[in-house]
Amino acid sequence: MANRSEESDADKRKPTSGDVSSAESKPSNFIREIIDKDLERGKNDSRVHTRFPPEPNGYLHIGHAKSMCVNFGIAEDYKGLYNLRFDDTNPVKEDTEYVDSIMEDIRWLGFDWEDRLYYASDYFDQLYEWAIKLIKDGKTYVDDLSAEQIREHRGTLTEPGKESPYRNRSVEENLDLFQRMKAGEFPDGSRVLRAKIDMAAGNLNMRDPVMYRVLHASHHRTGDKWCVYPMYDWAHGQSDSIEGITHSLCSLEFEDHRPLYDWYLDQLGVFHPQQIEFARLNMNYTVMSKRKLRVLVEEGHVDAWNDPRMPTLSGMRRRGYLPQSIRRFLDKVGVAKRDSVVDIALLEHCVREDLNIAAPRVMAVLKPLKVVIENYPEGQVEELAAINNPEDESMGVRTIPFSREIYIERDDFREDPPKKFFRLSPGKEVRLKHAYFIKCERVVKDDKTGEITELRCTYDPQTKSGEAHDGRKVKGTLHWVSCDHAVPAEVRIYNNLFTVESPDDSEDFRQHINPQSLEVVSGCQMEPNLKDVKPGERFQFLRHGYFCVDSVDTTPDKPVFNRTVSLRDTWAKIEKAQKGEANQK
């Protein structure tokens, strides 16, 4: 399959339904209603301009993708604009490695910020000037209290705070001190600039919030220019204002920051964007906080940020998810204000839906069991035609070699078959996909271990290509691979990263890491068409699931396949139910 281009055509192929680009197909939500009203009133000259403001301190995960779909998606639908803005106000945690990965992930999802790439650090000078203005207006002050003292003065959730003894310094002294903070005259943590608001406010964010801290840290963009760095609240709203953002859509935990967001903008008297909050994405069987994902990476529970088990965009990409599947998933999830946990089965459903259309079918035996077809001529090889995708005839037909010795899936044979097992067992007949009917005549076992080593079967020459000449039916159809022509490969089966639905609920989320989240299957045997696959190529392994060639560990002589998602497995369900019944008795 060397003629297939890298990253494969699948990435470009349209999904069957639910085209994400048509605004009409998207259900409304409370944010769209707010925007509709703003537009009716002609607010902001009827502009819609949003932004996505990641902090470059980690890789993007699917929760960020939701934020993008909300911010960017809404701007697109309203024919507005959207900016990418790195919220880089804390140099000790941030790194250019992350800005690169973030941009790659956003592009992969299909969003284009064109020339509107910004950094909060672009505004450090403006922010500084504005801070000077607020000092002159008597609205802020330099506080000499230590971090611990500030905490003590803040009060508690139920008790008001106390004013700092430095709260009423003169404008001149504040100006002098702040300028010297900027110049680097004071050590880290020695002084902060605070807004003078209300130490008795019920909302703790309004109890004289810190605007600047002294940090003698080198910034990935501004170098050593600054010894003071703005806090999130002071930087964010003003950045939105500078960029002319009309609707600043963020997650729920910022709801009680909104009064402060508004306060700064009002004191400055500058353009005032509107902050609107929505619930962030949660999914079961995974974690969605950067902190926890970082722990997984740093403690080696997964290989890297792009480990296919991670809910990161880079992980999902490596696993073989199509970006449009993620977008469609997020559209289905919707946008609301209530906390919720989305079933990961919905994501997998969306992934299957696209791959079903896009992925060519292929036969791969993961756990081989040798079958010798005793009445098939030795040395004979037939090239059998096989359709590449029954969902899309334009994907054509390929040819597969058939011979006397083949591999079938070990799980497809049972010496003592349970009820409703219509695969192969002694004396039973099944169809080999695209080939012949075979019947199991004899089971060969290892004398010592008793392990089944080989099946001796016969075939019916009059069932070529899987159709019976006499109209007789077989219930089971197996996939197979000719021994002499098979290409060996490694397959990685991924399962949920956690064994419980909400690992967040427990004391230590790590105790619920699924020991079977990765199952490496080596010695797999694949049809010869899979000889020269390229990283990123996707296939459906018949009766198994969707797989994609790993982009990290694949080498020219040893392909590695990641299982993107399994096929729905009705038999597994039946068998599980049968076992359940057996245990009841």
Added chain:
RNA sequence: UGGGGCGUCGUCAAGUGGUAAGACACCAGCCUUUGGAGCUGGCAUUCCCAGGUUCGAAUCCUGGCGCCCCAGCCA
């Protein structure tokens, strides 16, 4: 007697005073050379609870109850 939010099917989620959309999951059946895909049908007499207003309430009012977020010089 802090502040801010939120409660509609197992899970998401529409619904904006006119008699509970849709999706996933689940169940049953049809079809099938993937136990895949597809197709058909089932799946909230009731919207956290209790009162009230109304001809009519998930929607309005009152009072409860429950859940989430906030005490970083993180974002």
